[in-house]
Amino acid sequence: MSGKRTYDDPCGVARALNLIGERWALLVVRELLHGPKRFTDIRSGLPHASQNVLSTRLRELEESGIVRRRKLGPPVSAQAYELTERGRELEPVLLALARWGSRTPLTSEEELSADALVLALRTTFDVQAAAGLRAGVELRLGEDMFHAEVADGDLTMERGAADEPDAVIEAGSATLRSVVFGGRKLTDAQRKGEARVEGDGDAARRFVELFPRPSVR
DSSP states (O other), X not given: OTTOOOOOOOSHHHHHHHHHOSTTHHHHHHHHTTSOBOHXXXXXXXXXXXXXXXXXXXXXHHHTTSEEEEEEOTTOOEEEEEEOHHHHTTXXXXXXXXXXXHTSOOOOOSOOOHHHHHHHHHHHOOTTTTTTOOEEEEEEETTEEEEEEEETTEEEEEESOOSSOSEEEEXXXXXXXXXXXXXXXXXXXXXXXXXXXXXXXXXXXXHHTSOXXXXXX
């Protein structure tokens, strides 16, 4: 990492920012938080990052031991990026930062990427609202797919299809965001052909009600 700017400060915060403080670095980590992605998919989630900047951030994160390359197995044979064990240690940092940031006024009219939306779900999950619910839900957000498990007042989410989901919700990220955070009814999105639900409809409707919109401070 020769030539890379540093804060020249021994504080742990400064030393961390030496590795992840460059523009787009933490958002690259966000895009990989729920599983590996190809370069084109990372760029799709970060459309305002140029190809050169994104390539530079990925290279720097690789050199820092935060990201590594891997081959995706069949049926897809392609090179992808994923977080290392050290990179995964940033998960609570991202979650805490997302919770903190979600309470500040919204200044962008851009839509959330699928991974950003999933992160928002995780940071707004209401444990009390989930009491007594055990359900597996598969989210199909365009070309992105995630499986969510709600059990014992806990939520886990990962990239990929669920083995035997109780319900499947298929919608664009913008549509699901409007349902979860915009007060729109899932049945309204279904009626207008913007969302499709398979399996247990009650579980799907209960799931989208587990994420209260953060209060702006």
